[in-house]
Amino acid sequence: MTQSPFSPGVAAGRLDDAAYAENFSDLHPALDAHEALVAADRCYFCHDAPCITACPTDIDIPLFIRQIATGTPDAAAKTILTQNIMGGMCARVCPTETLCEEACVRELAEGKPVLIGQLQRYATDHLQEQGVHPFTRAAATGKSVAVVGAGPAGLSCAHRLAMLGHDVTVYDARAKPGGLNEYGIAAYKTPEGFAQAEVDWLLKIGGITLHHDAALGRDVALEKLTADFDAVFLGMGLGGVNALTVDGGDKEGVLDAVDFIADLRQSGDLGALPVGRDVVVIGGGMTAVDAAVQSKLLGALNVTLAYRRGRDRMNASVFEQDLAASKGVRIMTHVVPKALHGNGAVREIEFEYVNDDMTGTGETVRIPADQVLRAIGQTLEGESLPALERGKIAVTETGRTSMDGIWAGGDCATGGDDLTVTAVAEGRDAAMDIHASLMG
Known part of the structure; x- marks a missing residue:
């Protein structure tokens, strides 16, 4: 990266190494097995759970908490990851206090919600630490899809498409995948290289090829992508x-x-x-x-x-x-x-x-x-893009743009608020619509 133009006299090294280690340690330390069971026991397992409605990825929250409570955290992780393949990151950075936990019946009754975010982290971490990938690819479809942007929307879209049997090529402008998760979130929310570890784990599905230092417009032309691939998903975020x-x-x-x-x-x-x-x-x-x-x-x-x-x-x-x-x-x-x-x-x-x-x-x-x-x-950068609305790519509920064969999601599109969990949902939903379109 280019060196930042700091002012003359602005100093480095104000604190010692121990202070930096403490300051940038995990904001929310992980629950241990006993703590997770105690937290899960507070859930009412509501039949018509408002927390599900409040979750942008529609995770069946009472089900995965019940699975934790019955001693099957890996099953809980699969419940989460079926809806949100980046459930580990979202458990760390989601504003759960304004989403699922705000809607929790315990929050409404007692002012103390079930620790949904921390329980989600417990389950997904338990599975990821074993190196297990809970999904397998379907039979090859012979279709290929280009994904622009290796952030939450792009990776979510790529994983779902690969799982459905398509060959996916991801182009990203930076040296590392992850997008906002790698470059844009406070270090104390995702310490110890979690963002890259999650990407490495996600790619175990197979069928996904990554190209780094490949920016749309500079290194990759949208016209060529539409000619070379059966569909294109734009999830490059906002560069300006x-x-x-x-x-x-x-x-x-x-x-x-x-x-x-x-x-x-x-x-x-x-x-x-x-x-x-x-x-x-x-x-x-x-x-x-x-x-x-x-x-x-x-x-x-x-x-x-x-x-x-x-x-x-x-x-x-x-x-x-x-x-x-x-x-x-x-x-x-x-x-x-x-x-x-x-x-x-x-x-x-x-x-x-x-x-x-x-x-x-x-x-x-x-x-x-x-x-x-x-x-x-931030602002959207790029030329020859699909039609814009309020400075972003205009999309339908399933991510379709004004150009045939091109979908979009995440921060670069008009679909929703600028949250990691929303971007994941938009990438997933676009992938399902791309799949339906490609398979007739």
Whole structure:
């Protein structure tokens, strides 16, 4: 990856190795066998379970929890993975507090839901640690499908297509597969190389060929893919980042939060990563929180997350907001950046307070900042793509685009919210529709 343009004077190695190891250890330590049984015993095994409806991948949650409770975690894992082949990652990064666990009857009755996410991790980890792949390929169909993007949507689509007997070729712009799971999620959510381990395990289905450093438009043409393959699935995510169009927005020390997180995720030495003394993150989504929290964990003295609306409008969940606050991140709301000040490198950032309707109040504030991270949204990059809607590829419920033979899903498409679990569901559903189309 290219070296990030840190400001002069921004230091690395603020903490010792032991502190880094502790700061970036697993956010939610895994349940042991006894803890899993105790947690599973709290489930009511509802007949018409609201948690299933709340799950974007429609996992039969009461069934897999019952399987854990009866001492068959591998069967529970297969129940999960049948619907969500990346159930291990989703168990770690899903905002379960706003999905299945928020809908849990125990949450409604007692304010303490069943630990669905942690139980899902227990089951999937148990199976994956044995190196077992619970699915086998169907007989070869003779059909071939190109998948662009080795992120959650692309890998989910590729696995389901391979399982159904198709030959799948995956093209990805980066050096490693995994997409957001590998490059875009806080390191403390997926430590110890879990993202790559899950990809390696997923590929055991067979029938999937990976091509790295192959970006759509630069190395691979969509027209050639449609000519060479029976179907194409686009799941390349959003490659562009919205610019910070204010005075001084191009100063040294102003970075894209996604690049900051990617550099951190690929670093073999956290102590070698420069981090500012006074870090300001602009944005209110999960990327903004991940960047802010990790800045603090790297040793930044002051970290401020600045968002233009109120906390109730932040895309980051309440849990993520509280996590940031617990790590010492200051959250400023109803502010928009007006200017960045400094002689070449950023030294201060000026904000204006705004009302709920985004009109300025005229009141401004300046705070120290030697590193500013932009997390203000990403954009779709590419030419000759299917029809767009609101800046993304327009798709039907099954991922069909405006171009025959081309499907799309994940962050690059209009199908749903920008969550790993949603991307997995969209890749899976598109694969089923591709299969139906190819087999007549």
